[in-house]
Amino acid sequence: MSISEGASLPNAQLARLGDAGPETVDLNDYIKGRRVILFGLPGAFTGTCSTIHLPSFIATADEFAEQGVDEIICVSVNDPFVMKAWAEASGADAAGITLLADADAAFTKAIGMNFTVPAIGFFDRSNRYAAIVEDGIVTHVNVDEPNTCNVSTGQSLLERLAA
Amino acid sequence: MEKQDDGPIRVDLTGLLKGRKVIVFGVPGAFTPTCSSAHLPSFVRAADRLRQKGVDEILCLSLNDVHVMRLWGEQSGAIAAGIRMLADSDGALARAMGLAWSNPDVGFHDRFRRFAMLVEDTTVAAFHLDDMGVCASTTGEAMLAELK
Numbered sequence: 234m235s236i237s238e239g240a241s242l243p244n245a246q247l248a249r250l251g252d253a254g255p256e257t258v259d260l261n262d263y264i265k266g267r268r269v270i271l272f273g274l275p276g277a278f279t280g281t282c283s284t285i286h287l288p289s290f291i292a293t294a295d296e297f298a299e300q301g302v303d304e305i306i307c308v309s310v311n312d313p314f315v316m317k318a319w320a321e322a323s324g325a326d327a328a329g330i331t332l333l334a335d336a337d338a339a340f341t342k343a344i345g346m347n348f349t350v351p352a353i354g355f356f357d358r359s360n361r362y363a364a365i366v367e368d369g370i371v372t373h374v375n376v377d378e379p380n381t382c383n384v385s386t387g388q389s390l391l392e393r394l395a396a
Numbered sequence: 397m398e399k400q401d402d403g404p405i406r407v408d409l410t411g412l413l414k415g416r417k418v419i420v421f422g423v424p425g426a427f428t429p430t431c432s433s434a435h436l437p438s439f440v441r442a443a444d445r446l447r448q449k450g451v452d453e454i455l456c457l458s459l460n461d462v463h464v465m466r467l468w469g470e471q472s473g474a475i476a477a478g479i480r481m482l483a484d485s486d487g488a489l490a491r492a493m494g495l496a497w498s499n500p501d502v503g504f505h506d507r508f509r510r511f512a513m514l515v516e517d518t519t520v521a522a523f524h525l526d527d528m529g530v531c532a533s534t535t536g537e538a539m540l541a542e543l544k
Contacts, residue, residue: 248503255502278463312503315464318427322467336503353404354397354461354485 235345236362236376241369242271245340247308247333250317258333260340264366267303272363272385273346275355277311277319277332285382286361287319291328293387300394302365305330310338310347310358335359348379361385365394397483399462407482409489413518416452419539420515422495422508426460426468434531435510436472436479442536443477449543451514454479459487459507484508497528510534514542 236242244261264271272290274282290297290305297305307325309316313334320326338357341347347357361377363385373393375384383389398407412418421439423431436456439446443454456474458465462483468474469481487506490496496506510526512534522542524533532538 257501276461276463278467279461280463311464312425312460314425314427314429315460318467318471322471334503337500337505351486352406354483356486 236364236371236374238371238374240371242366242371243340243343245335245343247335247340248313249331249333250313255313260333261369264304264306264369266368268301268365268367270297270302270305270363270390271308271366272306272361272390273308273341273359274361274385275309275348275358277309277315278322281382282309283319283323286386287323287325287330289382289386289388290330291324291387293391294328294330296391297387297394300391307332308335308340308359310335310341312336346376363387363390365390397462397485398480399466399483404462409482410518412453412455413515415517417450417517418453418455418515419446419451419512420455420457421512421534421539422457422490423510424458424497424504424507426458426464430510430529430531431458432468432472435534436468436474438531438535438537439479439539440473440477440536442540443479445540446536446543447478449540451543456481457484457489457508458482459484459490459505461485495525512536512539514539 247258274286316332316334320332335341341359346360349356364374365372377385423435465481465483490508495509498505512524514522526534
């Protein structure tokens with residue numbers, strides 16, 4: 234399946250680094266009854282993800298909060314240690330953005346966003362998308378073409394909300 | 397693979413080892429506690445002394461991508477110490493060496509066991525493998541002791 238408006242998100246076990254080490258986050262439980270943004274990208278510490286995509290949500294975090302968004306969640310096929318290091322280095326932690334690791338790409342594959350480019354060492358990484366999810370149902374989703382970062386930015390998703 | 401200033405490149409391991417004395421060590425993951433606090437720093441400390449004893453190159457291997465390896469190498473001081481940070485992006489080398497292990501609970505799939513070896517002209521002259529959860533026999537200091 235792919236991610237589409239009106240559909241429920243598949244459930245997934247994602248991971249994050251807690252105070253006591255890696256912990257599992259059941260996505261369905263985590264987002265139940267809440268309005269959240271979920272966005273995906275190819276990888277922590279990569280060029281466009283670090284310079285454009287993640288910063289676009291750091292820049293718009295306050296505006297999303299004003300629109301009633303409870304939490305902004307970034308998902309990437311990395312492990313929870315790398316995601317934590319990236320959250321600290323990028324300022325995402327400080328902006329209140331949650332980074333969750335889809336370490337085995339199960340969620341990314343379940344929503345049909347996975348891509349592989351062996352020449353750059355990427356296997357089942359995530360294409361860029363950004364979705365607004367209300368109580369587990371996708372109400373808005375923007376998916377970028379490979380190698381672009383336009384409609385999946387925080388600013389583009391804000392425009393969808395305002396429209 | 398390795399990320400250089402102009403982007404990711406493919407590194408031929410045999411080419412790096414041929415006719416040279418090389419230390420190769422592998423770790424479970426960039427930015428993980430033991431790897432960041434003990435294993436990699438031990439080679440940062442020992443790098444100069446290893447080279448004084450005739451080591452031509454020190455290679456750090458991990459199943460992470462090149463972007464993560466590069467940042468980890470910069471933040472840890474490893475790149476400044478002349479250690480090359482190589483990504484076994486798909487785990488092919490870890491599996492081929494029989495050193496792959498997985499722990500889905502922490503998001504690890506086919507990661508390297510913690511090891512260090514001295515390779516002389518592509519022949520393994522010394523090989524150290526640590527028990528799971530331990531970083532003792534695979535440190536930079538332990539490899540220094542292997543060099544005459």
